[in-house]
Amino acid sequence: MNWLSEYVRPKFRNLVGSPREVPDNLWHKCPACGHMIFHKELDKARRVCLQCGHHMRLPVKHRLAMLFDDGVYDREPLPKVPADPLKFRDVKSYSSRLKDAQAKNGETDALIVAKGPIEGQTTVLAAFDFDFMGGSMGMAVGEGFVVAAELAVKHRAPLVAIPSSGGARMQEGILSLMQMARVTVAVDMVKDAGLPYIVVLTDPTTGGVTASLAMLGDIAMAEPGAIIGFAGARVIEQTIHEKLPKGFQRSEYLLEHGMVDMVVPRDALKGTLARVIRLLTVPTMPYEQTNLPVVADASHVEGHRETEPTGPVDESDDPHPDVEELPPLAEPPKRKGVRKSEDDSVAASTAADRAPES
Template identity: 50%
Template sequence: MSWFTKVKTPLEKIAFTRSRVPEGVWSNCGGCKKIIYQNELIREKGVCPKCGHHHRLSAAERIALLIDDGTFVERDTDLVATDPLKFRDSKKYKDRLSAGQKTTGMKDAIIAGSGFIEGRPVEIAALDFSFMGGSMGSVVGEKITRTIERGVEHGVPVIVVSCSGGARMQEGIFSLMQMAKTSSALAELAEKNLPFISVLADPVAGGVTASYAMLGDVIIAEPGALICFAGARVIAQTIKETLPEGFQLAEFLLEHGFLDMVVHRHELKGRIATLLCYMAPHPTCEATPANEPEAPVPTADEKSEQD
């Protein structure tokens, strides 16, 4: 008989629980690649608080950024794209439209309507890249054209915020004709001496760049926006030359005269309001330097009398 009995105490099983972080709480910055708290990114209107990178906004967010609260009225909500060519690549065009509508809650890649910017009426349209790359098909082109036509009818400025990969290939010639249609409408706007401000957000390419987007009386881009007609690789292969670094970015284009200004998103509404006061004065505008009478310069005798 053993004087000592070795008692084996079973090890307690410890349950490890994996910490679960709810989806959508954190985001990765597309610029500095750092992790950002999603609510902080929303507060900063999509601008990274660490590096200043401008993330893409939806069309609804664009409208909210620029238009005075409670003044926006959406127009032409009944327009829906059809499939006249019965187009199909890896998917049917109808299926791509349905997927875009389900993902974004929009009927197409644009929101257009009427509103006020710091108290003055404007017609505005904004494209949404998350719907088929913001491509311009018959609905997008028609809504932009109607936006311009309302500007002509009511005698108010027109603003279009573009964020697009270009013409929608699934609509073929119906898409390409939107380039001419929107440009023609802008010619009528110009005849009425009404301003058109074109805002370019990352990216703007193809048929959108080659039509209305570069026809603004003032062309504004957000910092770091990619603005081009064809991609850099295609151009390099065509001309057989090495291209300058960043030659399709907003800052390079501004330096070479293709843009009028590059404006930080937080300053965009105020800058547009100031431009409109110069280009189309309105009773809500404060007196601008161009309209203020210059103060008379006192003469030497008057200065001595004042002393």
């Protein structure tokens, strides 16, 4: 028995107290420049590096609180869909993966549909949650996006999609690929209603989400440095056996090549989004202003100017005195075999009229 370890050390620990456990998430290292940032400062900066301006991935709930006025919005529940229709299994079953993601994330799937004011303008948002199975699009996400489109049409509000996804969910096979067509039809429904559809591309936006709803916006915004594309850069390089240019598939590269309309820093995103919504939204005239009385005499209206002359017109005042008057048109020549009838109407002569007298 060692008296130092069994007797002295416990007594000493009781005197000074046990060492405090330090959380491992107090400091974050910027993946771009390596700068260490305290977690409270990083959250205050909306997860943008204070040293180099690199935009880290922002949790979807933080993004919604950032965009909506006072962080207040109403959520729309996602429709229930079959949990594991294909009974897919790799290392473990798909149903187990879904349950683990739901328990860890607290959400039912990778999409949040919310409605609220953005600078006073009612807006419907469909935001992807990358923390839920990489934001992959399955049946639940497709159904949720359709709900968002129907909600926008119902409230005559613009629809804003914020994708952050790795693409279609492979565990649902062809059923996940079908959602590409369904969300495209949902976007058309919003546009047919005369409502704006705006897309805010965030890191990453890839795969089937890029090939459907992400590239259909009336206006396409993107956050700085976001990866936006269909296939991955390494897959493309291995396929074409060429080195891709620097910055390929980044938002700045897409802006330079006309794939997006603007790259907006995160702190300016809400104001820019609100301004675009105002420009694309036609204000509705109040009903009482649609039944205006018809004014027969508008001479009393301020700013009215008569279009007809009010005094005698001097016909000798010709603005173009040097222009020679054209002669009157000559009568068209008479066609043979055509005669005037008693009522002065022109009719074609019959064969009997043309026959000689016997």
